[in-house]
Amino acid sequence: MSKGKGTGTGERKGTGYRRPRALSPLREHLRDTYWFAPTAAMVLIFVVWAAASEADAAIVRLLQDHQDFDDVDNLIRIVNDAKSVINTVSSAMMTFIGVVFSISLVAVQMASGHFTPRVVRIFVRSRITKLTFAVFLATFTLTLLVLTSFDSESDPRLVTTVPFVQSVLTLMMVALSLFLFIAYVNSTLRLMRAGYVVERITGEALRVVNKMPCGDLDGFDPGPEFARVGYEGRAGVLRDVNIARLVRVARRHGVVLRLLPRIGDFVVPGTPLLSVHGADGSKVFPRTALRRTVSVGVERTFHQDLGFGLRQLCDIGLRALSAAVNDPTTAVQCLDRILQLLTALADRPLGAVGHPDAKGTVRLVQDVPDWADVVDLAFAEIRLCAVGSPQVTRRILAGLDDLLRIVPPSRRRPLLRHRELLVQAVTSAVPEAAERTFALEPDRQGIG
Known part of the structure; x- marks a missing residue:
């Protein structure tokens, strides 16, 4: 089989081995993009604004029903005082967004030039960067929505809504934006330091090591090879295999599968992907059962x-x-x-x-360095x-x-x-x- 070792037939559940979960292409796509978090934040803030607007209208109706027109008048004065602050925040937030975007581009450029283009993924996947960008855009969107809610009517008996809850929500979003801006600058400065970058890379690499099986393949005979399955799909880097599904398929058909390319290899359509081993070479192995068991992308990932x-x-x-x-x-x-x-x-x-099945029998052999x-x-x-x-x-x-x-x-x-x-x-x-x-x-x- 191989000069190396792997998980043997004696390994059972409860020994500490956790089979790596399959890589989700959608999740990876969302983590590698910047559009999802800001878009989701703006949709969410629109829903929150609609709820706050309805709460403001309900408060005004309640006060008017109880003839508390003085309280309504006080709300109008308080909100009018906050209107100038919201106007200022609305214009200043776009400046903040430009600053965040500029800092991100400079940081990515410096990291790519000073370290390696492979570390750009750390910046792209930075949660604090996406969160800061999303909250800033959400705050800007909220200020625009709140400004449309101000009623030109000043008579407390005729006014229909007073954006008091909306104004408080806007000020809270401003406070959150300032806090996140400080956290974002601190995080970006850390990512520009070589020691922190190599520590992040090492941490992710160690997680891959800890997911590896720790058994022994010495003496394990998968049986003769009687079939091979070629890769079908677009060319790219092999990033992940669905180990759980491959093990289930192999157990169901009483065979042993071996992954021929390594994770990180570049594969093209027709590349031999899996070899099928078993004692009965006369059986026909259903290749359709192995569809969607591998993930191929543009670049390598840490997943496996x-x-x-x-x-x-x-x-x-x-x-x-x-x-x-x-x-x-x-x-x-x-x-x-x-x-x-x-x-x-x-x-x-x-x-x-x-990789063993539930009974401890090896069903998938995976080559690693x-x-x-x-x-x-x-x-x-x-x-x-x-x-x-x-x-x-x-x-x-x-x-x-x-x-x-x-x-x-x-x-x-x-x-x-x-x-x-x-x-x-x-x-x-x-x-x-x-x-x-x-x-x-x-x-x-x-x-x-």
Whole structure:
């Protein structure tokens, strides 16, 4: 089957393994767009305004029915005083919206140029940014609606509505807008710091690691392959497979399925997608049962992609080591998080993982990067670019030494290979013995 390991036949419910839920294309689309939250907020604020308008009319009718015309007159005076504030808020809110939009564009541009275009998704998916933008637009919409509710009639006996509740609601929305603006600026400034960005990426990558099965595929025989299912759909990056559905289909037909491409691979129509294994090769497997079991998109996501977090961290580190940026400290921060991820994967089964059904029988085998692939992704490119930066070479050596003390003996070889290659590269690139010795001294802070 594979050199790696996965969930074996002995795994049952209650062992801590939670099968990853299927990726919702609609949910992903809404998270990757800016139109939904502002549109929903404006629709919601229109409903709230209609309710507040009806409440104002009910209050006026109640006071008029009880002949409390003085109270109605007091409401009119209070609301007229608030009208100038609402006018000011209405014009100022558009300025705020322009500021928020401008800050967002600048932040995205700086992040894409300084880090990597892959981190733009963090800004696009930022909930505080969408919430701030939505509340600002909702507040602006509310002020326009409230201004239309002011009655030109000043006689308390003839007035039909006094927008008192609407005015209070507007002031509350203004207060919420100011609070969110402060939170938005704070959040955006944090997202522009390299340390916070790499921490966010690492956190999402660790969640993927924690969802992986932790069993063993040694000795597991899926049976001979008797069918293959090709991919049908638009070309794109394989982002997700519906594991629960594939397991149910395989259990129902008494077969074992194996996902041939890895999550993150680019697939085109006709690409072999699944192989079908079982003891009875004469049976005809219904391919229609596997429709809508995979999700393909324009770019990779964290949902089930084990290597995407490492890919982003390496991209940021490589950009930091480029001649245009020349920021080895950021590269060291990326290496810190890369080592954190490798430590989390040090004793986990890799290469292939198995997903069991309710009885613990493996029904789906999914290929994932093995340990050598993960180590190569983590160090190969950064190692080649780090030769002229002793801060980075020292950090890589310290990290490799730490991993060599942690990983099982069977996983030491890729680490030793990268350590030897780094030493050879530095030896050939740095002729001075003292400089070479300094660059090859392990240091967890690079150059503290």
